[in-house]
Amino acid sequence: MSEREHAPAASANAPDRSLLAMIDEAQHRLQHLEISCRQILSPAGSISAQQDPNASPPDPKVLQLQVAQLQTQLLAALDRREEEDVAFRQAAQYTTAKGSANGVLHALFDQASSGKVAVLTTYLDTGSIPTRDGLRHWKLDLRTIRNEAGATLLHVAVGVSTAREKVKVKLVHLLMDRVDFDPNVRDVVGAAAASCIAIGFNW
Numbered sequence: 001m002s003e004r005e006h007a008p009a010a011s012a013n014a015p016d017r018s019l020l021a022m023i024d025e026a027q028h029r030l031q032h033l034e035i036s037c038r039q040i041l042s043p044a045g046s047i048s049a050q051q052d053p054n055a056s057p058p059d060p061k062v063l064q065l066q067v068a069q070l071q072t073q074l075l076a077a078l079d080r081r082e083e084e085d086v087a088f089r090q091a092a093q094y095t096t097a098k099g100s101a102n103g104v105l106h107a108l109f110d111q112a113s114s115g116k117v118a119v120l121t122t123y124l125d126t127g128s129i130p131t132r133d134g135l136r137h138w139k140l141d142l143r144t145i146r147n148e149a150g151a152t153l154l155h156v157a158v159g160v161s162t163a164r165e166k167v168k169v170k171l172v173h174l175l176m177d178r179v180d181f182d183p184n185v186r187d188v189v190g191a192a193a194a195s196c197i198a199i200g201f202n203w
Contacts, residue, residue: 103131104140109147115160115167117174124178142179146187154181 107129111119128135146152151159157171175181 104129104136105145105147107131108140108142108145108153109156112153112156112171113160115157115164115171117167117170120171120174121178124174142175143181143185149187151187152181152185153179154183154185155187 108120108123111123123129127139130136142153147156154172154175157168157175160168160171176183
């Protein structure tokens, strides 16, 4: 069995590898593939040419396209892995927050899940949130915080009961227009907010 056939199993058994290690491995495999392509295209290295002199050589453009597609897929996979790592770190910050930070984060998500548009608007206007320890000023990028389930405020807003659809619409617009949320932001299971919005509003 070739090295490339062993590779997926090895990767699956090492989910905690660093992104740099994954990038290095991906680049190594791409270089190996490019070398293999050149060997195939070489008259001396062409197996098909040795077996059948009349056989047409592989189209280099096709091989180059395959290499480019593989590069794109690998980079996309690495980007997705990096996004997942960021999302899990943000969710961990919510569960480990102490004191006033804990109160601020919970207040934001509690009000969002309850559809409290006016309260959240006040939070944005004043930059302060009342907690059990008193009024707390906060300087957070609301686009970067998540709850213990790994959901953003936008995901939580979309989950507001459909019985309060007008409230949900206002809340989603507040987060997208005022906070500048990206509708394509994903939760830790890969669900994009835009898809959740479409489902939530039956679009």
